[in-house]
Amino acid sequence: AGTDSAPAWSPDGRRIAFVSKRGDDEVAALYVMPMDGGEAEKLLELPFAVASPKWMPDGRSIVVSTTVIPELAGAWAKADLAAMKKEIKRRKDSKMTARVTEHRQYRYFDRWLTDNLANRLLRVDVSTRALVDLTPGTDRLFQLSGEFTFDLSPDGHWIALSLNTSPPPYRGFHNSDVVLVPTDGSGAQRNLTGDNAGSDTAPVFAPDGKSILYTRRTTAYGNGESGKLWRHDLASGRTTPVTAAIDLSIDEVAFSGDGRTLWVIAEDRGVVPVFQLSADGSGLKALHREGTASALRAKAERIVFLNDTTNRPNELFVLDPVTGGARQLTHFNDEAVARLDLGRVEEYTFVGANQDKIQGWLVFPPGFDPAKRYPLVQLMHGGPHTMNRNSWSYRWNTHCFAAPGYVVTWVNRHGSTGFGEKFAQSILN
DSSP: OOOEEEEEEOTTSSEEEEEEOOTTOSSOEEEEEETTSOOOEEEEOOSSOOEEEEEOTTSSEEEEEEEEOGGGOTTOOHHHHHHHHHHHHHHHHOOOOOOOOOSSOOEETTEEOOSOOEEEEEEEETTTOOEEESOTTOOSOSSTTOOOOEEEOTTSSEEEEEEEOOOTTOOSOOOEEEEEEETTSOOOOEESOTTOSSOEEEEEEOTTSSEEEEEEOOSSSOSSOOOEEEEEETTTOOEEESSTTSOOOEEEEEEOTTSSEEEEEEOBTTBBOEEEEETTSOOOEEEEOSSEEEEEEEETTEEEEEEEETTEEEEEEEEOTTTOOEEEOOOTTHHHHHTSOOOOEEEEEEEOGGGOEEEEEEEOOTTOOTTSOOOEEEEOOOSSSOOOOSOOOSSSOHHHHHTTTOEEEEEEOTTOSSSOHHHHGGGOO
């Protein structure tokens, strides 16, 4: 069985597009599954994995992202794809391990960045499977992380893409901009945020298609600056701040159907709530504060999101925008978690440097006896600008440290995000 991911409903709700590596697939391919029964059909397999499918509004084609060896892409004909696969195999089988680059950054965590790869957005016709390269001139990865962050306009005419626009050899810091890409295949691109030296990311079209919201930082390097929500008006070209007065760093945003209300996700004192505010940035209020919210989606006033806590992996929740209450929709992990002996988790605060209130988490071992003495494990987060969240972790799960009989403390020390920009930047220099 393969791993299925990135599901996307067709506009008529009768099909789901998704990516999966099944059977003889060498990499993840694009599949479409009818909802009235029948098997999923493979629509597209490329030399590199397909990712992040989004349907065009007419339901006749799907936009996907992929990776490419730019000098071999050609017209995406069979011969071009065969040549690319041949070169991929040659590189994989090569016994040469030396790598040469002039680029400032040559590795990202566990991946080399020295293979001269680029990302592309493609439009694939569902009936004919014909391909149209929407970003034919792109000669680089959209992001060094390998992420694909883009949104399709309501009329299907435009894509707002978060793209690293720094010129090679990337001597300075990488600058992500919001770039407007037409879906007609002309390849023309318009940089909407070229005036900003910092990163502009996570673009989202307004429901009327007339403006784009995105997250902006003005500094060209990571320094604990909060990401603020900005709006770009497509007709006038004017860019204005939306959350300049709000001391939160915006991670995700979704529109109400009429475009008047925004729901956003942002770190806030050890948790990651769902907030509501007006489209002009006023009237901020937290709707759901427990644990960590992510993957926010809104459709016809229905708001759904993932939520996890230190004692529970992600489940799907639905939010009532009127009452602000959240209801858990899924219980996929109940049985697995019930088999675990998890200790108690408590939040605590104390006065630290500059008389600031410091927040942290205590995780106790199973069967903790307050009458006994226990060894203490002090976990430190990296970043340095990140936050210890009330969240389930598959990488640094605090219960794994507590289970052998330790009391674990996880402190959001100075420099942590989620406690205001001043607090995050208090450790600079």
